[in-house]
Amino acid sequence: MKIKLFSLSLLTFMILSSCSDEVIVENYFYDKEDYDLMSQYIDIPTSPYDYTLDFPDYITSFVRTDVNANMATLGRVLFYDVNLSSDRSISCASCHKQELAFSDNVAFSKGAGDRSTTRNSLALGSVINFSLYYGDQVFNGIPFFWDNSAQTIQQQSTRTIANPNEMNMPLHDVVDRVNELPYYAPLAEKAFGTKTMSETDVLDAIATFTNAITTYDTKFDKALESTFKTYGTLNGKEKNNFADLTAQENAGKNIYMTNCSACHGLLAGRPGKINGNNGLYEVYSDFGEGSYNGNAKFKIPTLRNILRTAPYMHDGSLATIDEVLDHYSTGIKNTTGLSDELKSGNQPKNMYFTEDEREALKAFFGTMNDNEIVNDQRFADPFKQ
Numbered sequence: 001m002k003i004k005l006f007s008l009s010l011l012t013f014m015i016l017s018s019c020s021d022e023v024i025v026e027n028y029f030y031d032k033e034d035y036d037l038m039s040q041y042i043d044i045p046t047s048p049y050d051y052t053l054d055f056p057d058y059i060t061s062f063v064r065t066d067v068n069a070n071m072a073t074l075g076r077v078l079f080y081d082v083n084l085s086s087d088r089s090i091s092c093a094s095c096h097k098q099e100l101a102f103s104d105n106v107a108f109s110k111g112a113g114d115r116s117t118t119r120n121s122l123a124l125g126s127v128i129n130f131s132l133y134y135g136d137q138v139f140n141g142i143p144f145f146w147d148n149s150a151q152t153i154q155q156q157s158t159r160t161i162a163n164p165n166e167m168n169m170p171l172h173d174v175v176d177r178v179n180e181l182p183y184y185a186p187l188a189e190k191a192f193g194t195k196t197m198s199e200t201d202v203l204d205a206i207a208t209f210t211n212a213i214t215t216y217d218t219k220f221d222k223a224l225e226s227t228f229k230t231y232g233t234l235n236g237k238e239k240n241n242f243a244d245l246t247a248q249e250n251a252g253k254n255i256y257m258t259n260c261s262a263c264h265g266l267l268a269g270r271p272g273k274i275n276g277n278n279g280l281y282e283v284y285s286d287f288g289e290g291s292y293n294g295n296a297k298f299k300i301p302t303l304r305n306i307l308r309t310a311p312y313m314h315d316g317s318l319a320t321i322d323e324v325l326d327h328y329s330t331g332i333k334n335t336t337g338l339s340d341e342l343k344s345g346n347q348p349k350n351m352y353f354t355e356d357e358r359e360a361l362k363a364f365f366g367t368m369n370d371n372e373i374v375n376d377q378r379f380a381d382p383f384k385q
């Protein structure tokens with residue numbers, strides 16, 4: 001015992017004396033030289049942030065929450081790197097802006113060579129964005145893009161990078177380029193144990209980061225969570241008024257449950273259906289997932305952060321949330337593929353919202369704004385200007 005105490009105090013003495021000698025030994029996760037080199041270009045923490053997904057309890061029971069922090073850190077840099085586009089002008093973040101919940105505020109985003117996308121940028125940061133990645137049973141089968149044509153972020157990114165209107169680069173050129181940039185080798189080594197990345201490595205890192213962007217820090221989630229805690233289960237209780245919402249927000253929630261949730265879902269902002277047609281046009285020019293027989297079909301997007309993600313719809317044709325409510329109020333067109341949920345007999349089921357109902361719906365949407373995701377340093381641009 002005495003010996004142990006002695007050695008402990010010796011150790012303490014040695015530490016103290018080393019401090020007093022002003023030898024500051026910082027605990028770098030990266031090799032110090034590597035870190036200093038990276039720091040000339042990017043601002044990343046000395047050791048990776050924790051990217052573990054932080055879900056409310058009502059969700060954690062059925063999703064995976066672990067995230068490889070080294071891959072996410074590398075993915076974050078790739079997500080913000082304009083070197084992924086042919087003319088080095090565009091990164092993923094050019095069209096998926098953090099302050100807009102990772103969407104864009106124009107109908108069509110600008111891509112490489114000043115070209116334009118042909119559809120509206122989709123917001124990131126919801127369960128639908130990582131459903132397949134996490135392979136859980138509850139959220140299975142919800143793919144990516146307005147036409148649901150990509151099964152994984154890896155597939156989505158491969159196509160986005162190659163798309164002439166977006167990044168306009170063959171993936172192998174991207175890989176050659178990033179392997180020459182000095183700040184990637186140390187990040188790649190931590191993520192994959194090798195300084196040189198393969199195509200799969202680049203895609204996996206982007207996917208890990210993109211899948212880690214989640215939006216569950218909202219008034220809505222907290223209210224749902226306390227309902228879950230009160231009853232020990234949701235089991236339909238999400239239909240009740242929430243104690244933590246105002247009367248107007250609850251009124252909006254009820255209108256939403258009656259008119260919208262069959263398609264857009266309620267629980268976790270997960271859509272109730274994968275695709276549908278909401279009568280935006282009588283005759284469509286873009287058919288989305290539908291065939292060319294006039295029955296257009298599009299992804300039913302999550303309405304999380306919806307007040308931040310204008311303009312709306314696959315073509316960004318509705319500029320404001322009021323225009324969206326005008327559409328569902330009086331503007332649903334009688335098109336051949338119109339979804340049953342929006343039909344009454346053979347006619348469009350326009351909803352004729354009163355002014356109070358519109359205000360209530362907007363108040364409810366406000367409860368789905370996540371104020372963390374737009375400021376979270378873990379998802380922010382790491383590049384030094």
Ligand code: HEC
Nearest residue numbers: 091092095109110111117119120121122144145146157166
């Ligand atoms: C030039 C603009 C642009 C760039 C650059 C861009 N995106 Fe997108 N993104 C879009 C548009 C537009 C859509 C919708 C396209 C569609 O559905 O046809 C989209 C859709 C997505 C989706 C599907 C979301 C969903 O809910 O279905 C994901 C995920 C995504 N992008 C991630 C990325 C990543 C990762 C990168 C970088 C490798 C990237 N994007 C680069 C514009 C862009």
Ligand code: HEC
Nearest residue numbers: 259260263276277278298300301312313314324328339341
């Ligand atoms: C038939 C199922 C269905 C119902 C019911 C429905 N929607 Fe939609 N909603 C869709 C589809 C499909 C789209 C995408 C349409 C497109 O882009 O062409 C959409 C798109 C939207 C968008 C645009 C999202 C974005 O990111 O651009 C908003 C906002 C929206 N709906 C709100 C509502 C509200 C509010 C209600 C209830 C009043 C509602 N929806 C009812 C199917 C539905």
